[in-house]
Amino acid sequence: MGFTNEKVTDYISSHYTPLDEQLGSFREYNEENNVPLILRETESFLSLLLELTHPRRILEIGTAYGYSALFFARKVPDAVVTTIDRNPHMIPVASSYFEDWEEGSRIDFRTGDAEQVLDEMISERKSSSQNMLPFDFIFIDAGKSHYRDFFDRAEQLAAPGALIVCDNILMHGWTVDRSYEGARRHRTNVKYMRQFIEYISRREDLTVSLLSSGDGLAVIRLHE
Ligand SMILES: C[S@@+](CC[C@H](N)C(=O)[O-])C[C@H]1O[C@@H](n2cnc3c(N)ncnc32)[C@H](O)[C@@H]1O
Numbered sequence: 001m002g003f004t005n006e007k008v009t010d011y012i013s014s015h016y017t018p019l020d021e022q023l024g025s026f027r028e029y030n031e032e033n034n035v036p037l038i039l040r041e042t043e044s045f046l047s048l049l050l051e052l053t054h055p056r057r058i059l060e061i062g063t064a065y066g067y068s069a070l071f072f073a074r075k076v077p078d079a080v081v082t083t084i085d086r087n088p089h090m091i092p093v094a095s096s097y098f099e100d101w102e103e104g105s106r107i108d109f110r111t112g113d114a115e116q117v118l119d120e121m122i123s124e125r126k127s128s129s130q131n132m133l134p135f136d137f138i139f140i141d142a143g144k145s146h147y148r149d150f151f152d153r154a155e156q157l158a159a160p161g162a163l164i165v166c167d168n169i170l171m172h173g174w175t176v177d178r179s180y181e182g183a184r185r186h187r188t189n190v191k192y193m194r195q196f197i198e199y200i201s202r203r204e205d206l207t208v209s210l211l212s213s214g215d216g217l218a219v220i221r222l223h224e
Helices: 006-013 021-032 040-053 067-075 090-100 102-106 114-126 144-156 187-202
Strands: 057-061 080-085 107-111 135-140 158-167 206-211 217-222
Touching: 006 040, 021 067, 040 067, 040 135, 040 158, 040 217, 057 067, 057 144, 067 080, 067 090, 067 102, 067 107, 067 135, 080 090, 080 114, 090 102, 090 107, 102 107, 107 114, 114 144, 135 144, 144 158, 144 187, 187 206, 187 217
Parallel strands: 057 080, 057 135, 080 107, 135 158
Antiparallel strands: 158 217, 206 217
16 A cells, blocks of 8 residues: 555646656656656656756766656756666666767766765865865665665765755655555664654754655755
8 A cells, every 4th residue: 555545646647747758758668667767746846846946966866777867967958967876787777878868978877885976976076186066956766774874975965055855755655654564574764764854854954845745755955
């Protein structure tokens, strides 16, 4: 059982329009082949946020086949997107899409464990020889028990006033209520996700909005 009414989800999804035909086909291919990707309603919401904030530098943690990275790059034609993944099955596929699609030239694909890659990026930024600009939009969509680790690092790479969006914070409802099927099996992930939500909610220097859209989103704005 999901945490939202299936009819509601279907109704919302039925009003989804892909950004263009190529992205629409790519989405369908991912969905048919069970490749993880942002849900339709999540994409619609991100699309709105991107229009409102018009970021120049986007960081994504969790690439999979590259759908959302390509969506970000196409949605904001003058943005540069850095995306990170460690999965050896995903990396060659995403790389080949980034090579084939025109927007791929604006995607900086970094491979390896995100915590390590982010630490390297933090060092790069600190090193005087590198002139790396901070990110103004960050999307966290990777290992659910590591959101705090990703967030702490992402924050160090973020510009003042940046938006950090975390996907899947409700984890099919498990975060909210142990009675959801599967919640017990994912006890550790649930524990860490709850701790992460407590942490961001307590921070007075952040504006946080928790949404039940899709699989749950945390939209966090760093104060300037
Ligand atoms: C939900 S998928 C990302 C989907 C993608 N954002 C999209 O919408 O097209 C999550 C991805 O995060 C990657 N991942 C999970 N934990 C990671 C980690 N610690 N470091 C790097 N990548 C990680 C997985 O390999 C997987 O490809």
